[in-house]
Amino acid sequence: KAGVTQTPRYLIKTRGQQVTLSCSPISGHRSVSWYQQTPGQGLQFLFEYFSETQRNKGNFPGRFSGRQFSNSRSEMNVSTLELGDSALYLCASSLNTNTEAFFGQGTRLTVV
Amino acid sequence: GQQLNQSPQSMFIQEGEDVSMNCTSSSIFNTWLWYKQDPGEGPVLLIALYKAGELTSNGRLTAQFGITRKDSFLNISASIPSDVGIYFCAGRSLTGRRALTFGSGTRLQVQP
Numbered sequence: 001k002a003g004v005t006q007t008p009r010y011l012i013k014t015r016g017q018q019v020t021l022s023c024s025p026i027s028g029h030r031s032v033s034w035y036q037q038t039p040g041q042g043l044q045f046l047f048e049y050f051s052e053t054q055r056n057k058g059n060f061p062g063r064f065s066g067r068q069f070s071n072s073r074s075e076m077n078v079s080t081l082e083l084g085d086s087a088l089y090l091c092a093s094s095l096n097t098n099t100e101a102f103f104g105q106g107t108r109l110t111v112v
Numbered sequence: 113g114q115q116l117n118q119s120p121q122s123m124f125i126q127e128g129e130d131v132s133m134n135c136t137s138s139s140i141f142n143t144w145l146w147y148k149q150d151p152g153e154g155p156v157l158l159i160a161l162y163k164a165g166e167l168t169s170n171g172r173l174t175a176q177f178g179i180t181r182k183d184s185f186l187n188i189s190a191s192i193p194s195d196v197g198i199y200f201c202a203g204r205s206l207t208g209r210r211a212l213t214f215g216s217g218t219r220l221q222v223q224p
Contacts (some may be wrong), residue, residue: 004154009219031209043200043214057212090154096211100145101202103154 002027004093004104012110018079021107025072025093031055031072032067033101037088046089049074052099081111118201118215124190126223132223133199133218134185141203144177145212149198158199169219191222 003019005024013019026031034046045058049068066076078085088108092101115138125131135144143162147155159170161177161184168175174187184203188195201215 004143004156035214039132042216044215045211048211088152092212098142098143098204100157100160101212102157103147104186105154106150106152 002090004102006089007093008103008107008109010106010108010110011079012112013101014112015081015083017081019022019081020075020077021072021089021091021109021111023076023091023093023104024076025100028097029093029102030067030072031094031097031099031101032072033092033094034074034076035090035092036060037090037106038086044078048097055097069099078109083111085109086111116201116203116213116215118218120218121171121216122133122219122221124221124223127191127193131188131195131220132185133135133181133201135201135203135215136183137203137213138182139205142181143204144175144204145202145204146173146184146186147200147202149200149217151197155200173223188220191220193222196220196222208218 003094007022031050033048043063048056052068063079068074088106092108094101118135132178146158149155159175164181172189181213198219200217202212
């Protein structure tokens with residue numbers, strides 16, 4: 001069974017640009033969550049999707065958005081990038097919203 | 113909001129020693145998860161706990177869900193060099209925002 005796949009693995013963007021990250025969950029999993037990981041703040045919850053609906057949202061500005069498709073694949077978008085958005089963005093896949101979460105390898109975003 | 117205190121922040125031990133780390137929460141959780149993260153990779157799920165008092169093992173790893181539902185610990189016995197990494201606890205409650213809340217991590221270094 002394939003694990004959680006995140007693309008791309010690495011990304012370099014310029015301030016002010018926007019970026020879209022992709023996550024393909026484990027087959028059969030319907031819940032996808034996104035996290036931002038930085039050395040200073042640790043793992044911070046961005047949002048969670050289940051059956052194409054956003055179920056939970058963390059305390060991030062509206063520049064951070066996401067969506068989930070009917071095949072459970074998810075994308076997150078960050079608009080008007082800031083230097084502080086540089087981080088490892090992690091996607092986690094769960095069977096549903098209250099079972100264990102399995103992470104992908106992450107997308108390392110660097111904003112210059 | 114929910115807060116998770118994980119300790120110790122870091123440990124430097126000799127190969128063969130046992131290790132213990134723990135997490136305490138300001139609120140009740142119904143799920144505790146323990147992860148290990150290697151540099152540049154996503155966290156890997158080690159153990160999942162769903163019931164107060166539950167004690168679960170995975171090889172040399174043992175974790176327990178505290179009776180109060182506000183704490184959990186992870187023990188690693190007979191440590192080996194490949195145990196090096198950052199260990200995170202994560203908890204989920206059934207009330208309020210149900211997303212996983214992560215501890216700040218325990219960095220483990222093992223001296224061969």
